[in-house]
Amino acid sequence: MESYRQSTLLENIKSSIPSREFSEKEKDSLLLEILNQCIVNLVKIGDKNGRDTHEQFMPPNKKLPTISIKDYLARLMKYSPCSKECFVASLLYMDRLTVECGLILNSYNIHRILITTVLISTKYMDDIFYNNEFYSQVGGISLKEMNNLELEFLKLLKFSAFCSVPILNDYQREIEACKDRYLSYLNPSSVGKLLIISPLEYSPSNLSPRRTHSPQVPNSGPYYQSSRRGSCDYDPNFRVVPNNNTINSNCAA
Template sequence: MSTILEMLRTLEPESLDDMIDLTAKVINSLVRKGDQNKSIHTQFYPPNNKLPLISIRDYIHRLFKYSPCSRECFIMSLIYIDRLMLECGLSLNSYNIHRILITTLVISTKYQDDIFYNNEFYSQVGGINVQEMNQLELELLRLLNFSANCSNDLFIQYSREIDNLFERNEYMSCT
């Protein structure tokens, strides 16, 4: 199983303009792998039987545009997603990724930033109702054993790999 951190280390830097492109590329790759494995289409609570109409890239763009949170929150979201895959065996797929993205962002914002909005605000950004947002937050925290912390070293690893990828991208575009 590929992790986001492994992908950041090996990703080709072509056409990555910003954090949205990077996040979308990594997440789309993981979702494609999860969609191929039909036997493990584990749904993220509560079950979602319809595919969302918005693309993953457009959804990530929406989260970046309307979520008043720091870059560090988006990095923490990637760390949480890796933890869900590695520690909980959760498979990302087209049915659960949108919910996982908004929920990891909510938890990372509440944990990481000094200023954050309530779940009603984030439910509007994420396109779900507030009751579902509350259930998703509780379910994700349960899966993470109510541990939203991350070691400083691990956070620096992810951040450094993202910065290195953008540096490689900039170098490639200059040559």
Template sequence: MAELECPTVMSKLISYLSSLLQRVAESNDLNPRFHPQKISAFHGLTRPTISIQTYLERIFKYANCSPSCYVVAYVYLDRFTQQQPALSVNSFNVHRLLITSVMVAAKFMDDMYYNNAYYAKVGGISTTEMNFLEVDFLFGLGFQLNVNPTTFHTYCSYLQKEMFLLQPPPNIEELSSSSYKSRSTKLLHYEDDQQQQQQEVVAV
């Protein structure tokens, strides 16, 4: 959607997605009973010190992918959590899930994109780990990467509605419960010089 090109809209989108993921992660940290916790390749040994919003802003600054990629990344995260119910989004894995979903979306959506080594540097992880996370994410999605126009516009419209109404993210318990999965399925299935960019990136 052309509206996504607006810097103000993108700022709101980054802020809303960050807030949403923060609430989901904190909910699952405190209430693991909602999902049997599963340790995966995305799970870090400690919680990253960088906030989700700062991390997503960093990705937005350096990845240079199209605005549509962030909507598609959201679609992928939604699909991933639905297909991997034992792997809930929490503070130990949300950062890795974010960088991986955006990278996969950029590769699928954009004609030009950076390689895995660059995304690894943006994400503050090794290239080997980035490669492994990509494969794990793709298998977790069942390689269902296609997002048809109807699905994209439904997700996009939902996000825009939430952002412009300035509503807070859905209730924490709703996000963590199976009822949220049913709701999300219904509502949501709704080159600057690359070398210069690489020099600017400082690992987290």
């Protein structure tokens, strides 16, 4: 039987081309587009060729989440008060899971792997971060499951969440180069003229990848309250209640 090797997200980013034209006005949304396209590509391959044995990342009800990967990514980016670098680290973690642990990304596990890698990356990258209860609400899962997913993730990586600065910079540079390709698709003459943002910002000592400026987050209180919990096994309409900052959805799990 022919062995199966899943390509990495970094490889996909390097070869990613836009599916449509993008303008400069859409530049801020390109990270979502790039992440979605690359992750969806790997998930399709995993669904077709892979048979994953990592049951710990499967939905408890064994059913496919009905919310799309893009909508779920958009939800994480909208409600997670973390730096954008955390999503870069999230890609690195997913590649480590696939390369070092043999985990296969598929339609069943991708949502829970996404919320888990974002949770871990915020704790590693940012000096200020929200707790597991907050991210369980953002991810649409129970607090108990969020805790279990974090523990299972750390077990697979032997409790090493270390992210090499040079490797993180490689991911960041490839993402910025990919943004360049996406924008130049509309106007080929603009290739090389787009300003590539500097790689990750670190403290002057460069001894730690933690950001020197932490994201502004509200005081504790309402952000940790939720009368109804959304679920990534469904496709809720998300909204933030005015003057409350509480994440709500139209479904209760």
